Amino acid sequence: LQGDKFVSNSIADKALNIILDAVGLSKTFILYPCNNTDNAAAFTYKGERYIFYNTEFMRSVNANSNNWSNLFILAHEIGHHVNGHTKDILLYASDMIDKETLSLSRMQESQADKFAGFVLSKLGADKRSIIDVISTFSSTGDDSMSTHPNRQKRINAALNDYAVDAATDVV
Numbered sequence: 001l002q003g004d005k006f007v008s009n010s011i012a013d014k015a016l017n018i019i020l021d022a023v024g025l026s027k028t029f030i031l032y033p034c035n036n037t038d039n040a041a042a043f044t045y046k047g048e049r050y051i052f053y054n055t056e057f058m059r060s061v062n063a064n065s066n067n068w069s070n071l072f073i074l075a076h077e078i079g080h081h082v083n084g085h086t087k088d089i090l091l092y093a094s095d096m097i098d099k100e101t102l103s104l105s106r107m108q109e110s111q112a113d114k115f116a117g118f119v120l121s122k123l124g125a126d127k128r129s130i131i132d133v134i135s136t137f138s139s140t141g142d143d144s145m146s147t148h149p150n151r152q153k154r155i156n157a158a159l160n161d162y163a164v165d166a167a168t169d170v171v
Helices: 009-023 055-064 069-082 089-093 102-123 127-137 151-159
Strands: 029-033 040-045 048-053
Touching: 009 029, 009 069, 009 102, 029 069, 040 069, 040 089, 048 055, 048 069, 055 069, 055 127, 069 102, 069 127, 102 127, 102 151, 127 151
Parallel strands: 029 048
Antiparallel strands: 040 048
């Protein structure tokens, strides 16, 4: 499943179910392939929770990383939902609600990374695999003008609640 690269929505849906089962969540998300988004996005629309993902982005990350990449990205987006970060897309697009500050956005991205790292550790990913995934799509250096934290901050967040016993883990 990890290597299937989200070639169909049914494969993405199976991945969603694996993630939700690992953490005991019910399926309350609508998963939708959308190549009009740059990567993946979590939002609400008329009370429904959505995760849109760009199939080409998912394939690219998977090709340049490891087989955990698609699961990490999907778990990250679920993390936005479970942490209450999502906004109704119509309200957001029509400027009826204010956009987050860069600082708040970085904090929310770190929280979603933390959730994704926890999920992958529950599914059996080792720390090195999680680091490799994040290294594929994150940047280094100053993040003060970015919506996302820099690579090291994202790695630190993702490994914060790593679920595997430290005595048996090898980085």
